[in-house]
Amino acid sequence: MARDQIDMTPLQSRDELVAWIEAGVKPESEFRIGTEHEKTPFTLEGHHPVPYEGAKGIGALLEGMKLLLGWEPIMERGNIIGLYDVTGGGAISLEPGGQFELSGAPVETVHQTQSELMAHLAQVREIATPLGIGFLGLGMTPSWSRAQIPAMPKGRYKIMRNYMPKVGKYGLDMMFRTCTVQTNLDFSSEADMVKKLRVSLALQPIATALFANSPFTEGKPNGFLSFRSEIWRDTDNARSGMIPFAFEDGMGFERYVDYALDVPMYFVKRGEEYIDVSGSSFRDFFAGKNAALPGERPTLSDWANHLSTIFPEVRLKRYLEMRGADGVPWGRLPALPAFWVGLLYDNDSLDAAWDIVRHWTAPERQALRDDVPRFGFKARIKDRYLFEIAKECLILSHAGLRRRGRIDHLGRDESRFLEPLERIIETGRSPAEEMLEKFNGPWKGSVEPAYQEYAF
Template identity: 55%
Template sequence: MSIPQQGGGPIERFEQLAEYIESGCKPKDDWRIGTEHEKFGYCKDTLKPLPYDGPRSIKAMLEGLRDRFGWTPVYEQDNIIGLTFPDGSNVSLEPGGQLELSGAPLESIHQTCDEVNEHLREVQTVAEEIGARFIGLGAAPIWRHEDMPMMPKGRYRLMTDYMGKVGTHGTQMMYRTCTVQVNLDFASEADMVQKMRVALSLQPVATALFANSPFFEGKVNGHKSWRSRIWRSLDDARTGMLPFFFEDGMGFQRYVDYVLDVPMYFVYRDGKYINALGQSFRDFLKGELPALPGEKPTLSDWADHLTTVFPEARVKKYIEMRGADGGPWRRLCALPALWVGLLYDQTALDAAWDLAKGWDAETREALRVAASVDGLQGEAAGIKLLDLAREVVAIAEDGLKARAMPGASGMIPNEVHFLDALKESVASGMAPADELLEKYYGEWDGDLSRVYAEYSY
């Protein structure tokens, strides 16, 4: 989850809310790729999650990355809670100690994959020194809620209390799930709308291809992506498939109206999170927020509020693809390859929209559910997700070929090879969850603890 935003000064006109998002518009030559991925840290000998403090801890990881590799620390109330780097990348903490890299905005998947590789090598180095390891899965396979630490961030204390009032799975999401996502640019309002329609429609394909959470609390849970299942029972006011995006007249202002109707979590002031749970940003605009009576918001407050909506694809000054489980090392590069191939070439984008433009909201939601439950074996409204995934990956491949973005040496002509893991999945019909289940029922003989040794970074 996000660190406090630096969005700007006072909001003096209502139009500034949409203008803030619109300011993200960029010409195609300036489009970039930002990859984010989360991973679970655990103690190598006990297989328990890393606590925040102590010689073998999340704090020790952050301090080790700071001291060994030159990251700049970020503090909240004297606790180190993140790291930044001059290139724009940062490391942050999810509520249960999941370590997240938010990558720099880069030109190619070659570069973003190099960044991922370097980050994981740094993490491995520090983790080995303190007796820790990290693993990429969509959900913690064995740990229970009472096993999880809480990171010392005021935002998370507020959210934890609130989650139980608005849904049934909120704290599971916060403390025991991991994702990989990619952040991509748009050129204009119309381009944003087309990309978001494709992103929302095809997010179930990403969920199915990257499904990697068939276990929870030590048991097979009946879903290929339990992480996706969790999001369906979290908070209806701020999650889901955003059916209004497919209505006529969609644009920046319509998205602003949606976000304004999402209840607030907090206001960040002087290094502290002020409880504004359930309160209205519309009241804040009028100076009538109960948490800060008489005070009006800044653009930084608006930027913060934008980070508290959690649909399957999200708009800020860029678009976030949010449907995929965290996973193995090579799939951390496959996720940006999929979406860059689909969205950064106009012919591919049009082809992707042609696949989905005839679907109604019920079909899109049914595909979302089918992907969560059955992964690539899912089916809804007569659409087989494996067949759909095969078409989508082929379109992405064509898009990457058209981009023709070579590697640094020039020896690799494009970014197509980053799709190899997905091409293997559509050929075999198996996502990571299927491989995990095959091992669980086969060579592991039901011993789920073996996942740590075999699937850690």
């Protein structure tokens, strides 16, 4: 979540960077589930992008949400750019092209994730509908060019916008045209973190295939099932990807810190101002050698902000963040946390999942990651189709959720949230393939019906 941290203590040693991440360790009884999801606002009339300014803009939407919820506004240079729930810990923030993100509060069960989502949708609709704004649940905007999409008034995005074209082909598409759903999960020790990180990294392509939902660019099929996932392959490879070092001996908090120290920075925040330090490393900043801030040393806030600008398929902060899935319509959103909770929060399922992936090599994992945006379930690793592995993982996740035994008021456990994924496995078709069939059939070669069928 793009909320900048405020802690201005200057850092003295690398150990403090490690300790900051290590502070995420917690007993299993305190494990929580965080879900973040983005959706693309569009004008109900004409299906255009929504500007920030104006009586019916994104700023007005946030002002309305502030009045309705009573949440704290997050301001930048006089503009409202987000909201924060002081009591529950949830937040609403804006992505660069106006994508509206709910960063959910840390909750105990997927049932609570579902409740939070339903409440959020009701609140957003109440404010957005009178403004003539709808929201789309796809991994990428299906009909707009990059030039059509208005920029949001956030300083950090301006710096990213200038830097992105220098380091990859698709960075601006990532910023302005994509949406994701992410799940954040806890670990009980360094060893537990490493095991969960390895399993979830290796299996991230399964989430990509199950949630693949971005087959259109500017009104036409783009040749991919998850073009959002393809975009990440050429956004900025110095800060994204499958981080193969995570599978090497000696992996732990320190090894991730060493990786993060060398990832190029975007910005340093001082007061209201974002200082462009793009391309320089945190390691040099740490040594007092940042050209923009000579002799100055970073603070814990700088470190927390820097960690939030690293984008591997699974990201380590004080929790693990699953980053491989396209944004989807609301009915399928709780399926992502359910899938990963069943696999990673149940030790038997986690062990079984590790057995599936532990013999894969770094080049094999990479090839699977490279193939999945185009081929989905038909991608292969060793001599197996991803489809078979996805099926196996879904069974493991289901069993894990049943063993967790978190029951709702009707006596149902969390495995019910996997139903949309089980239907996908039954038909053998990803959501994107289903959408392409509609495009070539009842939609008669137009993506416009998506604004009804895949809206929130």
